[in-house]
Structure formats: C-alpha cells, structure tokens
Amino acid sequence: MSSADRPGPPAPVAPVEFAVDLSAHEMLRRTHVMSALGTGWDPAAALRGEEEAYELLYSGLSEEQQRLYDELVSAGVLPARGGGHAAA
Incomplete structure (x- = not known):
C-alpha cells in the first residue's frame, strides 16, 4: 500500500456540550x-469551641515558638x- 492509498487523518469532530446538574x-x-x-x-x-481550642493551641508558647x-x-x-500574638 503506497502512501497515496492510505486514508488521511480523521476529520476533526466538533465539540459537544456536556453538562451535569448536581x-x-x-x-x-x-x-x-x-x-x-x-x-x-x-x-x-x-x-466558640473551635476558638477556645485555637486559643489553647497557641497559648504558653516559648520564645522560639512565639517567633x-x-x-x-x-x-x-x-x-x-x-x-x-499568641495568648500567654
């Protein structure tokens, strides 16, 4: 089969809109x-509980931790x- 006998690349296909409503x-x-x-x-x-937990998490830090x-x-x-600044 010569290169002239081979089919060319397929024609481009137009995009299809696809949407899913979730x-x-x-x-x-x-x-x-x-x-x-x-x-x-x-x-x-x-x-309020989350805020209290964050305050505890960042309380009593050493100088290096505060930095x-x-x-x-x-x-x-x-x-x-x-x-x-973190709470002391």
Whole structure:
C-alpha cells in the first residue's frame, strides 16, 4: 500500500456540550449532613469551641515558638489572634 492509498487523518469532530446538574444531589447531601448533626447541634457553640481550642493551641508558647507563630502570621499562613500574638 503506497502512501497515496492510505486514508488521511480523521476529520476533526466538533465539540459537544456536556453538562451535569448536581444541585439535586447537593441538596440531598446537605440534608444528610444536617440529619447526621441532629437537632441538638448548636453552630454558635461549635464555633466558640473551635476558638477556645485555637486559643489553647497557641497559648504558653516559648520564645522560639512565639517567633515562629509571629512569622507564620506575617506570612499569612495563620490568622492573627489577640493582636497578632499568641495568648500567654
């Protein structure tokens, strides 16, 4: 078979629009999450608990730890707390 007898590359195919609507699935997922949390879940209390945990995490730091903490805050890795310094 000579090169003249071989078929050329296939013709390009026009793109086909493809879309999937996941909004119904997302609503179902949220319903399951809220059901799993239960009726006694208090989002404000959960946020307060998280803040208290962060305050404990960054409390009582040594000088070196404080320096690293301040460096991470200034680099934007950690959020500033208590005026930019970890709690003593």
